[in-house]
Amino acid sequence: MTAPPTAPPAPTSRTTSPVPPGRRWSGRLAVVVGVLALGGAAGLAGYSVLDREPVESRPVAAALPxxxxxxxxxxNSVQVTGRLGFAGSYRLVGQRSGTVTWVPRPGDVVGRGERILGVDLRPIPLLFGSVPFYRPLAPGSEGADVRQLERNLVELDHADPDDLTVDDSYTAATARAVRRWQEALGVDETGRVAPGDALVAPGSVRVGTVDPLIGQPTSPGAPVLTGTGTGHSVQVDLQLSYRGLVRVGQAVRVQLPNGRTVDGKVSTLGSTAEVESGQGPTTGTAAQAGGQPTGCQGTSCPATAPVEIAVSGPESQLGGVFEGQVTVTFPAExxxxxxxxxxxxxxxxxxxxxxxxxxxxxxxxxxxxxxxxxxxxxxxxxxxxxxxxxxxxxxx
Missing domain, CATH: 2.40.420.20 (conserved putative lor/sdh protein from methanococcus maripaludis s2 fold)
Structure with a gap:
């Protein structure tokens, strides 16, 4: 049985005209562009097209500072590590025979004219210089030790510079100054100086260790104490590749463990110190003393030159730091x-x-x-x- 023919579509009141395919795509493109434009406008306004609620703005790249x-x-500078400590190292020996009746304590600082030892109840003061009192001095004596004695007497105000000329001659003016010095010490005023009446060091001494005990006999040449100066210095083992950048008198900067920075000046620049093994020299270097790496790679270590840097300024600038690892900055160019x-x-x-x-x-x-x-x-x-x-x- 054959199906009945399908009825034609009902006519409508709209009439259409045929549209070429290209025109159809153009129309669609216009609609899409219009929607995108509408969405872009809505985005600029900060609202959604659908619900008109605020939306998150797109990030904008900020200008660089x-x-x-x-x-x-x-x-341009070079930084190396070193070890801060007290400047100088002294080992003093006595020149008198007798019984030790007084000794300083470790850590004491002994200045010019102050007692550094007592023998048979006689105070032995410290004088500044480089020549020990190894012989009797009296009017008529000549030499560098006489000049050293007179300079100390003037510094201690026991001699009037207008009366005593500091020179190599022991004169009557020298004897008068010596008697005033002996009176201040409370000893016999002879006007003469015997060997061992004073000990000599380049400057004030900070006492480290004391050798004799009170009551122990002493004799000429017997050790008295070891100590250091009161100033501060930094010891550096400088690699030879940097040696050409350093000179004596050069100003440097020293950074302390507490963060402070102080001025320093190169005081000595030593010769080459060869290091042949990773174990380091048996005498110990500044870097080893500070517990720092020596720069060794395996058993190969760089050759270094010892450098000493005097720390400038008063001790108060150190902020209570007297020893320890520091960083030294050498200006290179x-x-x-x-x-x-x-x-x-x-x-x-x-x-x-x-x-x-x-x-x-x-x-x-x-x-x-x-x-x-x-x-x-x-x-x-x-x-x-x-x-x-x-x-x-x-x-x-």
Whole structure:
């Protein structure tokens, strides 16, 4: 049985005209563009097309911070470790026979004219100099030890400089000054000086260890004590590759364990100290004394030169730190009056060369530069279109 024919569609009141395929795609594109435009406008307004609620804004790239190009002196430096301690090392011996009746305590500081030993109840004072009192001195004596004695008598106010001329001759004026000194000590006023009447050191002594015990007999040449000076110095084992950067009298900076920084000056620059094994020398170096690495790789160690640095300024600047590991900064090279920027400002231009991005009223532009000396945080730069005060981008 054959199905009945399908009825034709009912006529409608709308009439359409045929649309070419290309026109159909154009219409669809217009609708899509219109929707996108509407969505973009809604996004700019900050609301959703559907529910009109606020939506999260898209992040906007922030401008990079800028820093000025500066003109100044740049100093390239070398930092090495060392050990802070008291300057000088003294070992004093006596020149008198008798029984020890008084000794100082470790840590005491003995200055010029102060008692450093007692023998048979006689105080033995400390005088400054380099020649021990090894012989009797009396009017008519001549020599460097006489000059040393007279200089100390003047410094101790036992002699009037207008009355006593400091020279190599022991005169009647010298004898008068000696008697005043003996009166102050409470000993016989003979006007003469016997061997061992005083001990001699280059300066004030901080007592370390004391050899004799009270009541123990002593004799000429017997050890009295060991000690140090009262000033401070830093001992450094300097690698030979840096030796050419150091000279006696050179100013340096010393960073202490407490963070303070004090001035120092190179006082001695020693000869080469060869180190042949990773065990280090048996005498001990400054680095080993500080418990620091010696720079050895396996059994190979670099040759070093000992450097002593005198710490300038009063002891109060040390903030209570008298010994310990420190960092010494030696200035290696100085570039005066050069332009520099923070190292982070360096970038690479399209041609692969170094450049910086300059920001001014005209906008941003890339300026090729030639880098020079690098220091802590800054680099010397030169190039066309770069001037002092220009602002350059520095990534945070």
């Amino acid at each position: 800028t820093r000025p190009v500066t003109r100044s002196d740049l100093v 100085t570039r005066r009056g050069v332009l520099s920027v923070p190292i982070e400002a360096l970038t690479v231009g399209p041609d692969g060369a170094f450049a910086v991005v300059v920001v001014d009223q005209a906008g941003r532009r890339t300026v090729p530069v030639r880098p020079g000396m690098f220091t802590a945080g800054r680099v010397e730069v030169s190039g066309e279109g770069l001037a002092e005060g220009s602002q350059v981008e520095v990534p945070a």
